[in-house]
Amino acid sequence: MKDLAYVDDSKDNLDSVSLVLESCFNVETFQNPLSFLNVLVQKQFNAILLDVHMPLLDGFGVFERIVNEPNYNGCPIFLLSSDETDSNRLKSFEFGAVDFIGRSMMPEELIARVESKIIYFEKNSPALELGGLKLDLNNVRSYYNNIDIRLTLIEFKILFHLLKTFPEIISKESLVRKVWSNNSTLDSTIYTHIYNLNSKFKNWKYEIVIERSKGIKLLEKI
Amino acid sequence: MKLKLIYIDDSSSNIESLKLILEDEFNVVGAGDQSAFPSLLKDHSPHAILLDFHMPVMNGFEVYEKIVIDKNYNGCPVLFISGDIQDDNRLKAIKLGGMDFFSRSLPPQEVKFRLLSRIRLHLQSAAVLTFDNLCLDKNTFAVTIGTDLIDLTLIELRVLSFILRSQPGPISKGQLVKAIWGESSVQNLGKLSVHVSHMNTKLAAWKHEIRMRDDLVLVSKI
Numbered sequence: 001m002k003d004l005a006y007v008d009d010s011k012d013n014l015d016s017v018s019l020v021l022e023s024c025f026n027v028e029t030f031q032n033p034l035s036f037l038n039v040l041v042q043k044q045f046n047a048i049l050l051d052v053h054m055p056l057l058d059g060f061g062v063f064e065r066i067v068n069e070p071n072y073n074g075c076p077i078f079l080l081s082s083d084e085t086d087s088n089r090l091k092s093f094e095f096g097a098v099d100f101i102g103r104s105m106m107p108e109e110l111i112a113r114v115e116s117k118i119i120y121f122e123k124n125s126p127a128l129e130l131g132g133l134k135l136d137l138n139n140v141r142s143y144y145n146n147i148d149i150r151l152t153l154i155e156f157k158i159l160f161h162l163l164k165t166f167p168e169i170i171s172k173e174s175l176v177r178k179v180w181s182n183n184s185t186l187d188s189t190i191y192t193h194i195y196n197l198n199s200k201f202k203n204w205k206y207e208i209v210i211e212r213s214k215g216i217k218l219l220e221k222i
Numbered sequence: 223m224k225l226k227l228i229y230i231d232d233s234s235s236n237i238e239s240l241k242l243i244l245e246d247e248f249n250v251v252g253a254g255d256q257s258a259f260p261s262l263l264k265d266h267s268p269h270a271i272l273l274d275f276h277m278p279v280m281n282g283f284e285v286y287e288k289i290v291i292d293k294n295y296n297g298c299p300v301l302f303i304s305g306d307i308q309d310d311n312r313l314k315a316i317k318l319g320g321m322d323f324f325s326r327s328l329p330p331q332e333v334k335f336r337l338l339s340r341i342r343l344h345l346q347s348a349a350v351l352t353f354d355n356l357c358l359d360k361n362t363f364a365v366t367i368g369t370d371l372i373d374l375t376l377i378e379l380r381v382l383s384f385i386l387r388s389q390p391g392p393i394s395k396g397q398l399v400k401a402i403w404g405e406s407s408v409q410n411l412g413k414l415s416v417h418v419s420h421m422n423t424k425l426a427a428w429k430h431e432i433r434m435r436d437d438l439v440l441v442s443k444i
Contacts (some may be wrong), residue, residue, distance in 0.1 A: 076343075086329045093335030098343065106309065112316045123347035137360050138346065138387065139401065140380045148404075154377040157363055178362065181371055182323065 001026040002118055003044075007036045007062060008051035008080070013103075016081075017049075020107040024115065033062045040066065046074045046118050047100070052081035052088065063095050076117040128163045130218070131205045135160055144201055154179060155197050162208060162218050169217040190216075223353060223389050223430055223441035224249045225341060228262050230285065231274040240272075243330040247338065247390045256285045263294040267352035269341050275304035275311070275323070286318065295382075297348060301341045302334075338390075352385045353441075354429045358386055367427045377402065378421050381414070385432065385441060393439045 004025040008014045011031060016019045018027045021150045028045075030036035033054055048066065052059040059079050066072050076098035081088055084102040092100045098117050101110060126137040128205070134143045140156060142149045161170060194208045194216070201207075206218045227248045233236050237252035244250055251266055253259075255277065262268075271289065275282035282302045289295050303314050303324040315323040322340060324333055346353065351358045357366050363379060365372045374382065384401050385393060395414065396406040403410045418432050418439075425431075433440045 054356065086332065088327065090332055090335065093332060093339060096339075098339055106313075109309070109316065110314055111312055116316055116321075116345070120343045120347060126349075140363065140376055140383060151376065153363065153374070153379060156376060160363070181364065192370060 002046035003028065003038060004047050004049065004114070005039075005045045006049040007031075007059075008049075009033075009053075009054040009056070010051070013051065017110075020110060024111050033057045037062070037065055037069070040069050041071055044071065045075055046121070047076045047078065047114055049078045049080050049114075052083065052092070060091070060095055063069050063097070067096070074121075076114075076121050078114065078117075110199050126171070128160065130163055130166060132220075133163075133201065133204055133206075135163060144204060149200055151200065153198075154193055155200075158193055158208075159197060162216065166218050169211065169215040171215040175216055181194065223391065223443075226251065226266055227270050227272060227337070227347065228253070228266060229272045230254075230256055230258070230277070233274070233279050236274070237311045240333075244334055244337075247334065256280055256288065258290060259285070259289060260294070263289070263292050263296075267296050268298050268336060268355075269344070270298050271300045272324075272337075273302050275307075283314070283318075296350065296352065299344050301337070301340065311397040312353050320444055324329075345387045345389065351383070353386060353389065356425065356428045356430070358383060363439045367425065370427065374421070374424060378424070380418055381417055382421065387437065389441065391438075391440060393435050395434065395439055396437070398439055 002025050004026055004027045006014065006018060006021065006022060007030045008017070009031055014029045014031060018029055021027045030039070033056055049057040050062050063077060063079070066077060078099050078101050079092040079097040080101040080103070081096070082103040084104065089100045099113050103114065128137070129134045130146045135156070136143070142151050142156060142159065158175065161175055161178050172190065173183070176183060176190065191210065194210065200205050205221055207221055208216060209219045210216050225248050227244065227250050229237055229240060229250050229252045231252065232254055234254060241250045241252065251262065251268070253262060256279065273282045273285055277285070286300055289300060296311055299321055301322050301324060303326060305326045307325050307404070308325055312323040315321050324336065343356055349360050355368050365374055365379065365382065380402050381398065384398055395411060399406045399410045399414055402414070415434060418434060422431050429443060430441050431444050
């Protein structure tokens with residue numbers, strides 16, 4: 001089940017809305033926005049629901065602090081209110097809320113709206129991962145155990161296609177076509193890139209191996 | 223840079239009024255009936271499609287079914303607009319996948335914000351980003367203008383990907399620099415201008431150009 005954070009100063013609202021949400025999500029409730037912000041420093045959620053009207057810090061204020069929190073994963077944030085006036089809804093969208101939930105909304109619609117945005121969000125940070133290595137496809141970045149590893153674009157593309165084909169082998173011709181968009185790259189060029197890649201990921205438990213006449217693949221080190 | 227919206231409505235006055243509401247952020251391509259779809263999808267790569275739900279020949283869901291099987295459909299969000307909304311239709315629209323159902327009684331600003339919010343989610347997750355004749359394919363990390371392949375470095379690709387995913391903008395320089403190098407410093411701001419000027423040279427055949435003005439990064443038509 002997906003983890004959901006729900007912040008609302010009213011205990012009654014917390015109870016009634018979570019009752020609806022709990023049929024589909026793992027809900028963590030917070031009556032105090034500040035204690036939620038403290039948790040956010042070390043925990044990530046799949047979606048966050050914020051009540052708009054809260055005495056200590058209103059939903060918009062919490063929203064601003066969330067997006068400035070380095071540990072925030074970019075998950076969808078919903079604003080929730082019984083004040084369903086145009087101005088309140090508009091302000092929510094202007095702030096960047098992914099949706100506005102009125103308290104008059106039917107439970108089924110509430111769940112459908114939250115679910116559909118979570119699904120989008122998950123497609124939203126496209127990444128490939130294997131044994132501690134991670135390729136962030138939106139930002140064209142590579143990490144090993146969360147440490148940024150600098151690659152050239154060619155190296156990034158080689159790794160990308162090897163991870164996509166893993167655990168299968170990819171033929172040299174097909175790799176060359178995908179990475180260089182030509183058929184004339186020298187073997188020695190390919191082997192140099194592969195050698196460089198292997199040295200950049202020395203501690204990774206996989207290495208790139210070349211099988212003569214068959215192709216190239218990732219193999220777990222013994 | 224403006225986003226592209228295909229809007230099908232049998233009332234041309236509805237199309238004209240939406241064009242006015244959205245003119246700052248969108249190029250609205252309007253058509254009076256769904257028969258125009260195959261050619262519209264072929265000629266335009268829209269960032270969203272808006273359908274009048276009640277149309278004479280087919281209703282919105284039936285048109286939707288036709289769109290998603292069209293070979294030129296790019297996966298962008300499809301949304302419905304209607305004067306009267308029944309709860310079950312709205313629910314069905316949302317369940318069909320991250321879409322929304324707008325009531326004509328919504329304030330115009332809210333229609334705009336909701337559209338932008340859906341598109342923002344979509345641009346993050348889309349495998350292929352198309353803006354007029356330029357196309358960035360996250361499956362191959364290839365950038366093409368028309369049929370020509372453009373050779374970009376990894377940093378340039380990162381900058382372009384971030385800029386395209388943030389349209390219609392505006393983007394602050396600081397935000398972009400932070401996304402590329404992790405921190406915003408004077409030195410990195412300088413590097414950004416150099417990269418952008420190289421990119422504009424390489425992307426000369428694109429109908430747009432990346433401009434830096436004051437603290438902002440904008441994409442504007444040449």
